[in-house]
Amino acid sequence: xxxxxxxxxxxxxxxxxxxxxxxxxxxxxxxxxxxxxxxxxxxxxxxxxxxxxxxxxxxxxxxxxxxxxxxxxxxxxxxxxxxxxxxxxxxxxxxxxxxxxxxxxxxxxxxxxxxxxxxxxxxxxxxxxxxxxxxxxxxxxxxxxxxxxxxxxxxxxxxxxxxxxxxxxxxxxxxxxxxxxxxxxxxxxxxxxxxxxxxxxxxxxxxxxxxxxxxxxxxxxxxxxxxxxxxxxxxxxxxxxxxxxxxxxxxxxxxxxxxxxxxxxxxxxxxxxxxxxxxxxxxxxxxxxxxxxxxxxxxxxxxxxxxxxxxxxxxxxxxxx
Amino acid sequence: xxxxxxxxxxxxxxxxxxxxxxxxxxxxxxxxxxxxxxxxxxxxxxxxxxxxxxxxxxxxxxxxxxxxxxxxxxxxxxxxxxxxxxxxxxxxxxxxxxxxxxxxxxxxxxxxxxxxxxxxxxxxxxxxxxxxxxxxxxxxxxxxxxxxxxxxxxxxxxxxxxxxxxxx
Numbered sequence: 001x002x003x004x005x006x007x008x009x010x011x012x013x014x015x016x017x018x019x020x021x022x023x024x025x026x027x028x029x030x031x032x033x034x035x036x037x038x039x040x041x042x043x044x045x046x047x048x049x050x051x052x053x054x055x056x057x058x059x060x061x062x063x064x065x066x067x068x069x070x071x072x073x074x075x076x077x078x079x080x081x082x083x084x085x086x087x088x089x090x091x092x093x094x095x096x097x098x099x100x101x102x103x104x105x106x107x108x109x110x111x112x113x114x115x116x117x118x119x120x121x122x123x124x125x126x127x128x129x130x131x132x133x134x135x136x137x138x139x140x141x142x143x144x145x146x147x148x149x150x151x152x153x154x155x156x157x158x159x160x161x162x163x164x165x166x167x168x169x170x171x172x173x174x175x176x177x178x179x180x181x182x183x184x185x186x187x188x189x190x191x192x193x194x195x196x197x198x199x200x201x202x203x204x205x206x207x208x209x210x211x212x213x214x215x216x217x218x219x220x221x222x223x224x225x226x227x228x229x230x231x232x233x234x235x236x237x238x239x240x241x242x243x244x245x246x247x248x249x250x251x252x253x254x255x256x257x258x259x260x261x262x263x264x265x266x267x268x269x270x271x272x273x274x275x276x277x278x279x280x281x282x283x284x285x286x287x288x289x290x291x292x293x294x295x296x297x298x299x300x301x302x303x304x305x306x307x308x309x310x311x312x313x314x315x316x317x318x319x320x321x
Numbered sequence: 322x323x324x325x326x327x328x329x330x331x332x333x334x335x336x337x338x339x340x341x342x343x344x345x346x347x348x349x350x351x352x353x354x355x356x357x358x359x360x361x362x363x364x365x366x367x368x369x370x371x372x373x374x375x376x377x378x379x380x381x382x383x384x385x386x387x388x389x390x391x392x393x394x395x396x397x398x399x400x401x402x403x404x405x406x407x408x409x410x411x412x413x414x415x416x417x418x419x420x421x422x423x424x425x426x427x428x429x430x431x432x433x434x435x436x437x438x439x440x441x442x443x444x445x446x447x448x449x450x451x452x453x454x455x456x457x458x459x460x461x462x463x464x465x466x467x468x469x470x471x472x473x474x475x476x477x478x479x480x481x482x483x484x485x486x487x488x489x
Binding site for chain 1: 336356372400437440444
């Protein structure tokens with residue numbers, strides 16, 4: 001159904017979703033049947049929705065803000081409102097429903113497609129896109145259906161993820177105009193051209209057209225180097241179900257870390273070039289990048305880790321010392 | 322006129338380390354360290370673990386002079402965060418390869434490596450090289466460089482978390 005602003009309304013289980021010119025509204029019923037609602041800025045909502053859709057609900061919790069979000073169980077997904085907000089949970093006004101992944105994915109994809117106007121790119125930094133606001137105005141399907149860039153072994157190998165170039169539609173970003181575009185020297189003997197290999201990772205990243213959206217650049221078994229370029233605010237508050245490692249490769253990001261279940265503040269982490277930090281599995285975190293920066297997100301994608309998490313065998317802290 | 326941004330990289334002799342500012346948590350749970358600081362306090366070619374997730378690790382290596390020859394049963398990757406290094410490769414003779422295909426992490430080649438020369442690469446800041454499974458490789462750095470290794474924890478990996486991480 002299309003509302004007076006031109007946008008479709010959506011429902012999923014006991015949740016309702018509407019948008020107007022400036023805001024997205026989520027409604028649900030509490031455990032005792034009372035109506036509840038929550039409102040988010042339309043731009044912030046669409047940026048969060050974009051990541052949740054693009055990442056296939058990611059690892060663990062994708063909090064759109066302090067109230068609503070999803071939890072990935074890798075075959076099903078929880079959609080919640082207030083369930084991980086200490087005050088709302090205590091007040092009993094939260095709601096959590098579990099859905100088959102395909103069901104919630106289809107609704108989220110349709111919502112993202114309908115609510116994203118022609119001028120707005122939810123992957124772009126705020127200075128690099130038009131406005132998310134106003135009545136329904138076309139769509140931006142090319143921007144919201146970008147394929148994730150995933151190397152199987154290493155960027156630049158024959159048959160693997162290609163290097164980014166001007167010709168491929170990946171110019172150097174304005175904030176990385178000073179990043180050298182030189183290439184490593186490669187002297188491969190005949191027959192070893194696809195084994196003796198190197199590439200300029202920083203130049204590759206300087207040409208990223210998106211923010212807060214990791215790609216895979218090198219793979220060791222299930223160890224994935226997932227570098228990304230970050231600018232402004234991470235549009236979600238990520239509550240990982242496993243320890244997650246960050247390596248700051250240039251410039252800086254400031255992280256707010258809070259307890260995953262309640263949102264109670266735990267720490268701030270100020271990361272500058274060369275810094276490494278882990279996010280313990282019990283925290284949720286949101287980053288602020290004053291200038292576009294390069295962050296290596298280092299992920300363990302081992303399929304056995306999901307079982308370890310479910311059984312409680314996976315550690316909540318990175319190391320003991 | 323477009324604003325001219327300055328991208329801030331770190332270097333062995335020029336870095337600005339951040340910090341954990343605790344509110345209500347143990348700062349050790351964030352395993353906060355800095356690769357340049359670690360390299361400044363390392364011997365050449367020590368493989369100092371500064372990230373670990375189950376069997377997987379990220380290591381800081383101070384490349385300086387010629388390294389021993391290494392080999393590994395799985396791919397590894399080397400990223401320069403500062404400085405230049407050559408990496409030379411030999412298609413290692415079967416008798417010198419890692420016999421256990423499941424063995425994790427790099428090992429030293431037991432004697433002078435035998436096999437066809439594969440070639441070499443020279444990497445500088447921001448360049449990442451592949452160290453293919455089964456090959457022997459050697460780093461050669463005329464000046465100190467800081468290398469980040471993506472690999473698995475192995476017999477050469479060194480853990481000294483209390484020395485490298487913020488603890489208070």
